[in-house]
Amino acid sequence: DSGVTQTPKHLITATGQxxxxxxxxxxxxxSVYWYQQSLDQGLQFLIQYYNGEERAKGNILERFSAxxxxxxxxxxxxxxxxxxxxxxxxxxxxxxPRDTQYFGPGTRLTVL
Amino acid sequence: ILNVEQSPQSLHVQEGDSTNFTCSFPSSxxxxxxxxxxxxxxxxxxxxxxxxxxxxxxxxxxxxTLNTKEGYSYLYIKGSQPEDSATYLCAFxxxxxxxxxxxxxxxxxxxxx
Numbered sequence: 001d002s003g004v005t006q007t008p009k010h011l012i013t014a015t016g017q018x019x020x021x022x023x024x025x026x027x028x029x030x031s032v033y034w035y036q037q038s039l040d041q042g043l044q045f046l047i048q049y050y051n052g053e054e055r056a057k058g059n060i061l062e063r064f065s066a067x068x069x070x071x072x073x074x075x076x077x078x079x080x081x082x083x084x085x086x087x088x089x090x091x092x093x094x095x096x097p098r099d100t101q102y103f104g105p106g107t108r109l110t111v112l
Numbered sequence: 113i114l115n116v117e118q119s120p121q122s123l124h125v126q127e128g129d130s131t132n133f134t135c136s137f138p139s140s141x142x143x144x145x146x147x148x149x150x151x152x153x154x155x156x157x158x159x160x161x162x163x164x165x166x167x168x169x170x171x172x173x174x175x176x177t178l179n180t181k182e183g184y185s186y187l188y189i190k191g192s193q194p195e196d197s198a199t200y201l202c203a204f205x206x207x208x209x210x211x212x213x214x215x216x217x218x219x220x221x222x223x224x225x
Binding site: 002031033042043045048055056090092094096097098099100101102103104105106 | 203205
């Protein structure tokens with residue numbers, strides 16, 4: 001158990017809908033990262049937050065947004081969902097940006 | 113743009129054989145090199161973090177070495193077992209404390225019984 005929690009574990013929704021994925025980092029970690037794993041692919045970095053502020057952006061679509069709240073939990077919002085958004089979404093956290101990242105169990109999103 | 117490369121992309125090894133694979137990273141602006149194991153249907157799990165040139169780390173049958181001057185790290189698995197089947201990711205940690213670690217695309221290891 002890494003100490004990072006993600007909810008929900010599974011999510012099934014329809015095209016055009018909007019969903020919110022939630023992540024609680026390890027106690028004391030200030031940085032939160034979101035990654036996408038589609039089909040049999042590797043980790044695609046989406047976005048990073050540090051102590052409530054956006055720090056780095058990867059290949060995140062404009063339909064996707066995220067935020068980190070004062071209690072340091074983070075949410076990833078995915079809107080106007082398409083079939084291709086079906087993937088496993090991982091959240092990770094670290095104490096400082098360059099430190100080891102600890103991954104949550106992931107949320108599996110299925111768009112029908 | 114920081115480039116972290118891993119080779120080979122995939123590897124099939126007979127049970128009991130030993131194997132190794134490589135992570136290449138920028139030799140400048142180095143702070144740390146991380147190795148992760150990512151088993152199918154699970155999340156990536158940190159194995160090692162190394163910071164000094166010449167560092168060697170060991171965990172059971174898995175070990176890693178680090179050469180920061182030439183920008184590479186090797187991961188070795190001795191006497192491969194089926195439970196070693198996973199994708200092994202390395203990640204480069206830049207010197208700037210404000211910068212996040214950069215992941216390679218991984219080496220997918222399959223152990224044949």
